[in-house]
Amino acid sequence: MALLFSKMWRTGLVTEDLPSGGDEGLHLARVVEERTRRLLGRSLAIREVDAGSCNGCELEISGLNGPVYDCERFGVRFVASPRHADMLLVTGPVTRNMELPLRKTWEATPDPKLVVAVGECARTCGVFAGSYAVVGGVDRVIPVDLFVPGCPPEPLDILRGILKALDRLPRR
Amino acid sequence: MPPSFEVIGFLGIMAVSYIAAAAAALLFEDDRARRVTGLLSAAGALSGMGAAALGLAAGGSSVLELPSALPEAALEFSLDALSAAYLLLIGLVGVPAAIYSLGYGPERAVGAVDGALGRHSTGWRPARAIVPLFLLAMSLVVLANSVFTFLLFWEVMSLASYFLVIGRGDSPENLSAGRWYAGMAHAGFAAIAAALWLAAAGTEAGRFEEIRQAAGMLAPAARHAVFLLALLGFGSKAGVLPLHAWLPRAHPAAPSHVSALMSGVMLKIGMYGLLRVGLDLLGGGPPWWGGLVLALGVVSALGGILSALVENDLKRLLAYSSVENIGIIFIAVGIGLVFQSYGMAGLASMALAAALYHAINHAAFKGLLFLGSGAVLQATGTRNMEEMGGLIKRMPQTALCFLVGSTAIAALPPLNGFASEWMIFQSLLAGAAIPYPLMAAMMAIAAGTLALTGGLAAVCFVKAFGIPFLAMPRTAAAEEAREVPRTMRLGMGLLASACVLLGVLPFAAAPILSRAFFGMPGLSDTPAAFRLGLVMEAGAGASAISPTALALCLLAAGGAIPLAFRLAGSSRALRRAETWGCGRAVQSPRMEYTSTAFAEPLRRVFADLYRPAKTLDIEFHPESKYFVRSIQYQSRIRAWFEDAVYRPLFGLARPLAGTGRLIQSGSLHLYIAYIVAALLALLLLARWM
Ligand code: SF4
Secondary structure, X not given: OHHHHXXXXXXXXXXXXOOOOHHHHHHHHHHHHHHHHHXXXXXXXXXXXXXXXXXXXXXXXXXXHOOOOOHHHHOEEEOXXXXXXXXXXXXXXXXXXXXXXXXXXXXXXXXXXXXXXXXXXXXXXXXXXXXXXXXXXXXXXXXXXXXXXXXXXXXXXXXXXXXHHHOOOOOO | OOOOHHHHHHHHXXXXXXXXXXXXXXXXXXXXXXXXXXXHHHHHHHHHHHHHHHHHHHOOOEEEEOOOOOHHHOOEEEEOHHHHHHHHHXXXXXXXXXXXXXXXXXXXXXXXXXXXXXXXXXXXXXXHHHHHHHHHHHHHHHHEXXXXXXXXXXXXXXXXXXXXXXXXXXXXXXXXXXXXXXXXXXXXXXXXXXXXXXXXXXXXXXXXXXXXXXXXXXXXXXXXXXXXXXXXXXXXXXXXXXXXXXXXXXXXXXXXXXXXXXXXXXXXXXXXXXXHHHHHXXXXXXXXXXXXXXXXXXXXXXXXXXXXXXXXXXXXXXXXXXXXXXXXXXXXXXXXXXXXXXXXXXXXXXXXHHHHHHHHHHHHHHHHHHHHHHHHHHHHOOOEHHHOOOHHHHOHHHHHHHHHHHHHHOOOOOOHHHHHHHHHHHHHHHHHHOOXXXXXXXXXXHHHHHHHHHHHHHHHHHHHHHHHHOOOOOXXXXXXXXXXXXXXXXXXXXXXXXXXHHHHOHHHHHHHHHHHHOOXXXXXXXXXXXXXXXXXXXXXXXXXXXXXXXXXXXXXXXXXXXXXXXXXXXXXXXXXXXXXXXXXXXXXXXXXXXXXXXXXXXXHHOHHHHOOEEEEEEEEOOOOOOOEEEEXXXXXXXXXXXXXXXXXXXXXXXXXXXXXXXXXXXXXHHHHHHHHHHHHHHHHHHHHO
């Protein structure tokens, strides 16, 4: 315990300022927050599914949760179970092993739900296209509301995608 | 005053039914014996309740003396309100347990089920005859009105339960449980006998009235000694913390309806003894008496529930939870004694009524839970929760009863556990009014601990209900479980409805129970009232909300919430989907929350108390450490506390026992020689005097 506190003390604050264009990130996140409040009456819960990605996309997604963007303060939360989720964030080409789990995850998510497929692979299988191990893009397995292009897409792109997908939610 | 005709009638029917029940068990054949014995025992318990109702209504005490040659050995009984309350408690569990026993264990030899591997059997005839005798002995203990009568039936009660614990005596587990129990029961008996004889030293025949009158003349040191000895003896029967070691051993070993009686009723007889001696005969004492009882209660409540949390054996878990509840009862008794010694009569009566109320409530829900565990045991053949699961689909009615019991014991409104614990909290909070800061602070600490205990109890019973009854069956035995016979369900149903009734009608129950303490020194004669306010002031009734109203509100809310959603226009579409299992292709019971895993977070939080021992053996592939051949994980919690307390005692007792054996050699000739020698010595003594 003492060790923990002394380390916290010595390290101090490490949060950097937003890089250039950071204002847009803030702005976007605020709009997302405002819109989820209006549409869902609460914050947005996201379940991330790695359907076979190279983890490049995951790196960028975790950027959303990192100290720079820190999206949770705007009510964009990543949750541990699809039962709690409003939105599935799926990455990577769907491998054979992940086909069933992905479908089960989708089934386990309560309606109304959104699916955002992140990264080039999620749409076209990218560099993995044609491999014996992949089934295809995410939309081969579950209905997708929106694709976020890029290999990998930046956190800001992902945020924009989330915002756009929100428009597809039925009005309350 | 002599007892009324009705009281004698009821008590007579009670005694005759019990004795007839015992005789029937020995005389008739298997199936017939079970039926006749069960019904006669139920009749006996019921007429005991009848006498109790009369006694509570009448107040005062009626005394009945049976003729005897020796005045010291006369059997003398009396029925006053306190005895009546306990007679009621005996009947409350006795009737359902007797009905339950009608269906318990006929298909399989219960032997194969009860007691770990043991062939413990209610089918064994003498065992079946002992149950009604056990009930009779307990009833006569609370009716006893002289030292001799009390001690005699106390011992009969202990011996009867001892034989029920060891059963046929061919399972090592039961035998060891029996040894623990016999040892502690007899040590306790010695302490009680010493206390009572010390108190009765100056009296002629050791009648309770005589002791009551003489108690004022007793030297302070003697009074303290009597109280401490009584606390030791009755505490060991009640199972307060350092003296609880027999409880988690004996309860699981006995057949389940006997466990229900032992845990639900017999522990309370220990509490009865403490009230009778400390409060009635001695008339209360200095504040530290109450403080000591309170401290014991706090330690037992917390220690009991912490031990229950990490237990995987359903019946052991229930036994530990009994230690917790006895702790709660002792807390209330302690507060009552403290208030009484400071002359706060109204609050003292309130606290003691709460203690009695919780005792009765505990009898109801713990009796119910033990009967429920017996049903599970009969259906699955195991007591280990890790081997159950999914029973709610297979035995829905048992599950419902068990759920009612679990909710009640977790002190959730509107069931009975809530009502009495609420009264105890009120008494504790009223303790702030005590003018001595140290004692007031102790009350606050006790209130905090009681709150923690309540929370832990809720966790514990989520586990005790969830692991056996929910999810998928973990073994074939659980898979094949079937609902138990109707008589067993009836027994459980009776207790479940008692839990609900006692829970929604506390304002009726509390004043009746407080009558048990009318006329005792330093207590008020106005009936205690149940209120929902946080702080009680005498006579404040304005803010009273009844739990009945609370129950109705809960029911109404249960209907109102879906209605509100419907009105708000939410969609009614219902989609059924598989239980979320992390997207795995097949779901197997191996993915379920186990009982050990459920308790693991708390086990870590309280690691300093549990001191768990772990061993982890991993066998790697010789080629590479990345391939594992087998993993063996073992985790054990040793009752280090018991070791610390009892080891030295055993060390001390063993050489003494060795010496004692010299006298008790087992040779009949030697014993006859002793008798002759004693007779000669007495004759010489008489001559010489
Ligand atoms: S899109 Fe690019 S970064 Fe994302 S999973 Fe595919 S290869 Fe990796």
